[in-house]
Amino acid sequence: MDRFLPCLARRLPPFALLVLAAVLAAPAQAADERALADDGDRLAAADGAPDVPLPAQPAPARFLQDSEVNEDILLPPARPQDDDPDRTWSRDYFGVAVGVISVPRYNGADDNRILPGFYVRGRVSGYSFSTRGTNLQVNLIRQRSGRRLDWKFGPLVNLRSDRSGRVKDDQVDALGKRKLAVEAGFSAGVSYTGVLTSKYDQIGARVVALKDISGRHGSWVVSPTVEYGTPISKRAFIGLSASVNIYGKGFGRYYYDIDPAGSAASGLPVYDAAGRKTTVGKYQIGLAGAYALSGDLRKGLALIGGLQYGRMASRFARSPIVSIAGDRDQWIAGGGVAYQF
Incomplete structure (x- = not known):
């Protein structure tokens, strides 16, 4: 147990609600939300260090978007061999x-x-990767074995x-698909x-930044997340996270504003405030945990679960799509x- 906890703490990301990924049969979609996923931010087990759930997002018509949803679920990555103090890079x-x-x-x-939901993650020669919903990310900073301070940086799509x-709401559906x-x-x-x-708990902070490259909403999303997690025993782990989603003007205009034509079709009032300025659109807090059926969180089977509460904010919350047809x-x-394995 004395050797297990330090190893587990190094390999297990403090917390992470890891995304139950999207339906494989439906057309592609993506990310914050939260499939199985932090910035989740959601329990994701560490890639040698706490890997924080990427911000994720709610589910669109048929998928769960990880970029706005932080409901990640723990997926412990370490193996018993990682106890080897002479190893340079964290084990594959x-x-x-x-x-x-x-x-x-x-x-x-x-x-x-x-x-x-479906979620995959792995590490090869110290480099880690993961899928969260329709989101793919790679960490370009190699994970060193036994290191207490771990940095992460890499691209994501x-x-x-x-x-x-x-979406099975007549008024929102009348506004047309995106x-x-x-x-x-x-x-x-x-x-x-x-x-x-x-000595074994972990705290982490991360930020996810995304820019539309397809010309749809033509804007960006930034999601900072803080998280904390700790192994309670050799079998159990619990984690907490908090995050906020900040959106560019184009995002609010595309998804939350309603023009006169849309108002006439849906019966919802005209609204143009969401696209006027950069907006803090949503706050999120999450709780997640895991229990190893194999008796060791670092390998074998584990039960995982998570709960996340989000609150729509400011100009997004005042949009008729939320205030009338939806809920904050x-x-x-x-x-x-x-x-x-």
Whole structure:
């Protein structure tokens, strides 16, 4: 146990609600939300260091967007051999998680839908990668074995399909579908092991920045996240996270403003405030945990689960899509099974 906890703390990201990824059969979509996923930010087990859930997002018509949803679920990556103090780079691993997740029908909706989720993560020669919903990211900073301070930086690509299909709300559907957006950007962060409750807990901070490169909303999203996690025992882990999503003007205009034609078709009032300026559109807090069926969080089977509360804010919250047809309060919950080898 004395050797297990330090190793687990180094390999297990403090927390991470890792995304129950999107339905494989439906058209592609993406990310914040939260499939199985922080900035989640959501329990994701560490890639040698706490890997924070990427900001994620709510589920569009058929997918869960990781970039705005931080409901990540823990997926421990370390193996027993990582106890070897002479190893330079964190050991290679591969992990997968499957389960179900309940997400809003769109970001700001007043009801949820149940989606199946799938998540993959791995590390090769110290370089880690992960899929969260329709989001793919790679960490270009190699993970060193036994290091307490870990930096992360790398590119990510995201497909955003919010409202790209029917959301089963007559007024919102009458506004018309939104086209699939392709976003590219980066994720950067740092985590530190042994801070508050013991030598084995972890605290981390990260930021995810995405820019539309497909000409859909023509704008950007930035999501800073802070998170904390700790192994409770050899079998159990718990994590907390808090994040905020900041949107550019074009994003608000494309997804939350309503022009006269849209107003006439839907019966919702004309609204143009969401696209006037950069907006803090959503706050999120999350709780996630894992319990190893194999008896060791670093390998084998584990039960995973997470709960996230989000609150639509400012100009987005005042949009009729949210204030009339939807709800400011957004809940996401998920659970499943993870396996790592």
